[in-house]
Amino acid sequence: NGLELVEYLKERCPQVKIWMLSGHDDFQYVHTAFRLHVEDYLLKPVDTVNFQEMVRKTYWQLEQEKGREEIQALYEAYFPPEDLGGCSPRLRELMEYIQANISRDVSLKKLTDVFGYSESLLCNLFRQETGRTFMEYVTRVRLRQAFWALLSDRRRSVHQVALDLGYSSERQFFRMFKNATGITPTQLRRQYTEQQEDRQDTENHETTGKVERL
DSSP, X not given: OHHHHHHHHHHHOTTOOOEEEESOOOHHHHHHHHHTTOSEEEESSOOHHHHHHHHHHHHHHHHHHHXXXXXXXXXXXXXXXXXXXXXXXXXXXXXXXXXXXTTSOOOHHHHXXXXXXXXXXXXXXXXXXXXXXXXXXXXXXXXXXXXXXXXXXXXXXXXXXXHHTTOSOHHHHHHHHHHHHSSOHHHHHHHHXXXXXXXXXXXXXXXXXXXXXX
């Protein structure tokens, strides 16, 4: 039946998007469908407006997923993954705190208050285990989060991104970002937009080719 097919598909291809059009209005049936992570469930006869809305919603979900993949690829080009598997549990705890609180106070003094370590111990931990100073690590975390913020929500101004991540001015943010990546935040957004436009042009060309062959 339909639920068995959904379960079969999800087991073999978890990322697949599934809509269900069904005549079953039984609560348990519908509940099971959503437990299997169908995107939407419409009862027959299907209302045209609801169907179109379902298609639009799923389309935008797919576009957002493509966008995240593109951002990740671009991100790794500027910030290659680092192997931190050898870090001590103590340092990992500090790193996790910094990453979770990067828009707040993550100064050495704050960390000494929270964890009870001396400033010299904190500095030595970062230098010995990461090869970076404490401030270099904090700056890198800020810039990495700024990278995602700039591309994942382009409605936010560069100025707002800078303030949200604790920079005192947009100029300071521009300087730090360019030092780390070789480009400004504005240039990054332009580069990402051009990549998206190129992808869309390619997809449109491929779709047109398929239609013509039909």
